Amino acid sequence: MARIVRPTAYGTPDVLGIFELRIPRPAAGEVVVGVRAAGVNPIDWKLYSGAFHTVDDEHKESAGVAAEALPALGLECAGVVTAVGVGVTGVELGDEVIAHPVTAAYADYVVAPVTALVRKPATLSWEAAGTLMLSGTTAAHTVHAVGLGRGDTVLVHGGSGGTGLMAVQLATARGATVLATGAERNHHLLRELGAVPLAYGPGLLDRVRAAAPDGVTAAVDCAGTDEALDVSVALVADRTRIASIVGTDRRAAVGVKTLGYGPGQDAGTEVRLAARADLAARAGAGELRVLVHGSYPLYEAARAHKVGIAGHAPGKLVLVP
Numbered sequence: 001m002a003r004i005v006r007p008t009a010y011g012t013p014d015v016l017g018i019f020e021l022r023i024p025r026p027a028a029g030e031v032v033v034g035v036r037a038a039g040v041n042p043i044d045w046k047l048y049s050g051a052f053h054t055v056d057d058e059h060k061e062s063a064g065v066a067a068e069a070l071p072a073l074g075l076e077c078a079g080v081v082t083a084v085g086v087g088v089t090g091v092e093l094g095d096e097v098i099a100h101p102v103t104a105a106y107a108d109y110v111v112a113p114v115t116a117l118v119r120k121p122a123t124l125s126w127e128a129a130g131t132l133m134l135s136g137t138t139a140a141h142t143v144h145a146v147g148l149g150r151g152d153t154v155l156v157h158g159g160s161g162g163t164g165l166m167a168v169q170l171a172t173a174r175g176a177t178v179l180a181t182g183a184e185r186n187h188h189l190l191r192e193l194g195a196v197p198l199a200y201g202p203g204l205l206d207r208v209r210a211a212a213p214d215g216v217t218a219a220v221d222c223a224g225t226d227e228a229l230d231v232s233v234a235l236v237a238d239r240t241r242i243a244s245i246v247g248t249d250r251r252a253a254v255g256v257k258t259l260g261y262g263p264g265q266d267a268g269t270e271v272r273l274a275a276r277a278d279l280a281a282r283a284g285a286g287e288l289r290v291l292v293h294g295s296y297p298l299y300e301a302a303r304a305h306k307v308g309i310a311g312h313a314p315g316k317l318v319l320v321p
C-alpha cells in the first residue's frame, strides 16, 4: 500500500487528509517513481482553497467544484524509478530522477509520463531536487520573457520567495544587474546571490531610483501587489519587458506580460520544459542554489501549507515521505 495526501473538501489546510491506496502501476509510456521529496508550491493550496472559483455552495456541483472534483496535489518531486511501463526506453529501475510536471506527487509513489523525467544530479540532495523545477522553470520563463542580458538592470519583486530566488540567480547568470525586494531579514540572502536588496512597501519607487540611478530596463513580478505593478510601470519604459507571474486583471490592462495558466496568459510550455535540463545541470554543479526552508513528513502537509500561506518563507518547502 502507499500513502497519498489529498484535500477532503475545499477550505483551509485542515481539510488535508492522508489516505492509503494500492501502489500505482505504469501505463504505456509511463514510469512509477518512489517519491523521496515532493515540492510544495502556492498553487497546491490555491487548488483546494477555492481561490480559483467564486461559486456558492448551491452551485458547486454544476460548476464542477464538488468534493469529487477535488484536485490531487503535488506537481513536482524527485525519487527512484520503481516500475517502467511498456514502450519506455532510456529509463531503468533504480534510476534517480526528477519528475515535473506530474500530478499527485504528495505521495509515496507517483505515476509520471516518461517525458516528465530529468535525471537527478548525484550531487543534489533529494529535497533540493524535489523542489527545484516548478519555481525554476517559472523563473526561467520570466527571464526569457523579458529578454534579460548583459547591460540590463532588472527589478525582481518578491526576490526572497521560492520563485524570486531562482529568478534572481538566473538573471545574475545572464549578466544583468539585479535589484530584488524582500523582507529585511532576507536581505543577506539576496546579497549573497548577487542582488541589491530592497525593502518592499511605501517609498519603494524612490529606493529603486536611488539604487539604480541609470534606470531599470526590465521587471519581474513574483509578488503580485499593486505596488509591484505600479513601481514596475513607472520605471520600465517598455512594458513588454515587465513580466508578472501573479496579480490582478490590472496587469493585462496596463500591458505587461502575464505568465501562467489563467485565461489569456502565456503558459510558456516549451520554454519551461526546455529549461529543466539546464536547471538540473546548474543545480548539480552548484551554480544554482535551491534554498530549502523546511522539510515535513507527508502527515504534516497541512503544517507545511500553513507556513507557505503565511507568505514569508525564504526558500522552498518540501514533503519527505
Ligand SMILES: NC(=O)c1ccc[n+]([C@@H]2O[C@H](COP(=O)([O-])OP(=O)(O)OC[C@H]3O[C@@H](n4cnc5c(N)ncnc54)[C@H](OP(=O)(O)O)[C@@H]3O)[C@@H](O)[C@H]2O)c1
Pocket: 041, 042, 043, 046, 134, 135, 138, 157, 158, 159, 160, 161, 162, 163, 164, 181, 182, 183, 184, 186, 200, 201, 222, 223, 224, 225, 244, 245, 246, 259, 260, 261, 308, 311, 312, 313, 314, 315
Ligand atoms: N504564473 C505561474 O506560472 C506561477 C508559478 C509559480 C508561482 N506562481 C505564483 O507566484 C507567487 C509567488 O510564488 P512563490 O513560490 O515565489 O511564493 P513564496 O515563496 O511564498 O514567495 C512570496 C514572496 O513574496 C514576498 N512578499 C510577501 N509579502 C509581500 C508584499 N506585501 N510586497 C512585496 N512582496 C511580498 C515575500 O517576501 P518576504 O518573504 O521576504 O517577506 C516572498 O519573496 C504565488 O502567488 C504563486 O502562486 C505563479
